[in-house]
Amino acid sequence: MSARWRSAACLSLLALLAVVTTLAWQRFTAKPIAQAQRQWHEQQWLTVLPPGSYDNQPLQTALALADTSLRHSRLLAGYRATLAGSPTAILLHNRFQGYGGAIEMVIAINTQGRLVGMRVLEQQESPGLGDQLADPARQWLDQFIGRAQKNTPEQAWAIKRDQGAFDQLAGATVTSRAVIAAIQDALRYFDDHRPALLGEARP
Known part of the structure; x- marks a missing residue:
């Protein structure tokens, strides 16, 4: 295998690893991000209620x-x-x-x-x-x-x-x-x- 092909193969492998890592990270962080967004949303809304005036969600x-x-x-x-x-x-x-x-x-x-x-x-x-x-x-x-x-x-x-x-x-x-x-x-x-x-x- 020529040096050019080896370089191309290494670059392709690195690109594949980068994509896999990115997808895995997105999947790993999706739930915490969604939870944080939901909590922020609730905080924005529920500030209109007097403290202690409700105990449900x-x-x-x-x-x-x-x-x-x-x-x-x-x-x-x-x-x-x-x-x-x-x-x-x-x-x-x-x-x-x-x-x-x-x-x-x-x-x-x-x-x-x-x-x-x-x-x-x-x-x-x-x-x-x-x-x-x-x-x-x-x-x-x-x-x-x-x-x-x-x-x-x-x-x-x-x-x-x-x-x-x-x-x-x-x-x-x-x-x-x-x-x-x-x-x-x-x-x-x-x-x-x-x-x-x-x-x-x-x-």
């Missing part, structure tokens, strides 16, 4: 949702948090149009129909606006905590410049209006579908 089983096309948004999924077997909150995952593109949120509503937490999961707004909206430390969404359809008049579901009750994101009138409308959509949906969401039997 809410995201393990999605609820069957009906009538998911709402006035200003679309529901993508729903989940039930429970404590000692009793419902404590419903998580609603919705999507709606912001100024720069689609926005996805998870909204937590307790059994009395009050908002207990919200978080932006995905958004396509400009970097400055996106930071204001998605970063929990900015606390803009905190002004909605405790609100419900029953304790907030219809006309209050608007920014203050529209004679409503809520502050807007700085320089983001369109996005602020869209978020408020989507939050109200979620509250309406909860009120309209409460028995099914909480697993209660209808009278």
Whole structure:
């Protein structure tokens, strides 16, 4: 065998070993990576629930949702948090149009129909606006905590410049209006579908 063929054979063998090693490494690390991604996903979602308010794994089983096309948004999924077997909150995952593109949120509503937490999961707004909206430390969404359809008049579901009750994101009138409308959509949906969401039997 000539030196050229020996070199080619060695290179082919090395390439084969590299491919086998890469595939083996991917297979070995796939499960830990998937588990880490799942844990990160759960952490993002479950921060909207008050600590100690649930002892199940809410995201393990999605609820069957009906009538998911709402006035200003679309529901993508729903989940039930429970404590000692009793419902404590419903998580609603919705999507709606912001100024720069689609926005996805998870909204937590307790059994009395009050908002207990919200978080932006995905958004396509400009970097400055996106930071204001998605970063929990900015606390803009905190002004909605405790609100419900029953304790907030219809006309209050608007920014203050529209004679409503809520502050807007700085320089983001369109996005602020869209978020408020989507939050109200979620509250309406909860009120309209409460028995099914909480697993209660209808009278």
